[in-house]
Amino acid sequence: MSTTAAPAEAPAGLDLRDYLKVIRTYWKGIVSFTLLATLAAMGWTVLQPKVYSSDSSGIVVTPGSDNVSLSLAGDSLAKAKVKNYESVAKSRLVADRVIAALDLKTTADALLGSISVKVPLDTAEIRVTAASTDPATAQRLADAWVNGLAAQVEAIETAPVGGSEATSDTGSPAGATATAVRVLPLGKAVLPTGPTSPNTKLNLALGAMVGLALGVAYAVIRRHLDRRIRTAAEIEQVFGIPAIGTLPLDHRLEGKSTVLDAGMSAQVHDAGGAMAEALRELRTNISFLDVDQPPRIIVVTSSVQSEGKSTVTANLAVTMAAAGENVVVVDGDLRRPTLVDVFNLVPGAGVTDVLAGTAELEDVLQPWSALPNLKVLGSGRIPPNPSELLGSNAMKSMLKTLAENATVLIDAPPLLPVTDAAVLSRVADGAIVVIRTGRTTQDQLAQSMGNLDKVKGRVLGAVLNYVPTRGTDSYSYYGTYTAAPEEQGSTPELPSASLQDDAGEGSLEAALSGRRARV
Known part of the structure; x- marks a missing residue:
């Protein structure tokens, strides 16, 4: 294999x-x-806290002149000076003047944290922005800062003459030279109407x-991190094994294994119809796995329990039998047998009794009443050595006998807890691994494939079970695809007599002759 x-x-x-x-x-x-x-x-x-901001501006000016050259020189001087005054505006000297003018109860460093100074590019303007939790305080602080900057610049630009400390009537040092550059406020700050922060x-x-x-x-x-398998494409890409079937979630199968009469049900618009069509597709895919030598003995297993392998086995068998195939279902789970209960058959002798020689195979095969061409072989009494029995020559001989006239489906235990399924895969034509969507992990499936590979078992494919009917990667079911209704009178009525019956030869010709006569 x-x-x-x-x-x-x-x-x-x-x-x-x-x-x-x-x-x-x-x-x-x-x-x-x-x-x-x-x-x-x-x-x-x-x-x-809500913070309000107010802007106030001052401009650096120089003494004017009617001479154009002197005016240009003064403008260049103002633009050069404004860069120095930007640092002055951020100094503690101006902050101390503002604290004294407004009689504030704060420190210079704390006040500097609420002030930002900006010099627009290629201008002589200095723009001061004051921030406070009170809009009126922000307005007063912005105006006072520009005024304090103007006073500080005047003090810097005024140079005392002759060392005299006396002051003139204007407040400048007595004998001081006239200021060449000064800062003039450009109007009053506007009272902010809304917070700027947050x-x-x-x-x-x-x-x-x-x-x-x-x-x-x-x-x-x-x-x-999520290693759970959710799509058939994931199985094929990661593990390189074909996904031969996807079965939708059917609430009638929750918590129990049962037969849904797939293939015979007339329901086509509900979940039962989707499941029936999915099982038919699985049956077709199995028949095309090997056209020259189709598998006759198939092991149906899974990685762990509760993945729906017994339900898949039973309903696949019913679907195959409904197509006219002879099918035998063997309960190969000698530890937790379920198929007798699934088909509602009489419990008793089964596989273990045939292998032990205490019963004949024909005596323990039970036909299913709904489909006479479907027979079930129960597990029989639970033995102490299931793996040895399943791998025996007697088991191999029994399966070959069953496969002479029927397709044999073996419901095997999970691959990871016990070795029974791997042992059965050696005497079978191949194994189908059932995977539960959103529960079986890639690690579990990889380990299961490894167990089959160790015994040289053949993997026919994987069946993705419990695929959700809604949401991402849901099962797509398109409903019924039927022939178009024929228009009345468009097709000649066929004779009521059967085209082929047990009356003898010539029935077909008689029927066709009657049809031609009516035409």
Whole structure:
């Protein structure tokens, strides 16, 4: 028997479609992170004090002149001086003057923290912005700062003459030279009507962006850490084995194994119809696995329990029998047998009794009343050595006898807890591994494939079970595809007599002759 292919490596990176798929899968987490971050930003914004800002400006001027050359020189001097005065405006000297003028109860360093100074490019203007929790205080502080800067510049530019400390009537030192450069205030500051900080819209936008980034990061990390198998394409890409069937979630199968009469049910618009069509597709895919030598003995197993292998075995057998095939279902789970209960048959002798020689095979095969061409062989009494019995020559001989006139489906135990399924795969034509969507992990399936590979077992394919009918990667079912209704009178009515019956030869010709006569 050929061995299964070694698991392929997972794709290294994600393309755009993978990212979109990740977002669709984990969109709830992304939205939650975004909302939480936005609410956190809103809460932080509400807790922050409202700060008002007011602007006031001053301009550096030089003595004017009717001479154009002197005017240009004065303008250049003002623009050169304004760069020095920017640092003066940020000094403690101006802050002390403002504290004295407004009689403030604060320090120069604390006051400097609420003041910002800016010099627009290629101008002689100095713009002062004052911030405070009170709009009126911000207005007064901006005006007082420009006035304090003007006074400080005048003190710097005024040079005393002759060492005299006396002052003139204008407040300048007596005997001082006239100031060549000075700062003139440009009007009064405007009373602010709204706070400039905190910026609610900006904070909410930043919070939403941070939350969105965290949500996407969470989704990508979940995608890399989540090893659960969800799609048939994932099985084929990662492990290199064909996904020969996908079975939708059917609530009638939750918590129990039962037969849905797949292939015979007339329901086509509900979940039963979807399951029936999926089982037919699985039956067809199995028949095309090897056209020259189709598998006659098939082991149906899974990685762990509760993945639906017994249900898949029973309903696949019914679907194959409904197509006219002779099918024998063997309960190869000698530890926890279930098929007798699934088909509602009489418990008693089975596989172990035939292998022990205490019963004949024909005596313990039970036909299913709904389909006479479907027979079930129960497990029989639970033995102390299931693996040895399943791997015996007697088991191999029995299966070959059953496969002479029927397709044999063996419901085997899971691959990981025990070795029974791997042992059975050696005497079978191949194994079908049932995978439960969103529960079976890549690590479990890889270990299961390894167990089959060790015994040189052949893997026919994987069946993805319990595929959700809604959401991302859901099962797609398109309903009924029937022939178009014929228009009345468009087709001649066929004779009521059968075209072929037991009356003898010539029935077909008689029917066709009657049809031609009516035409």
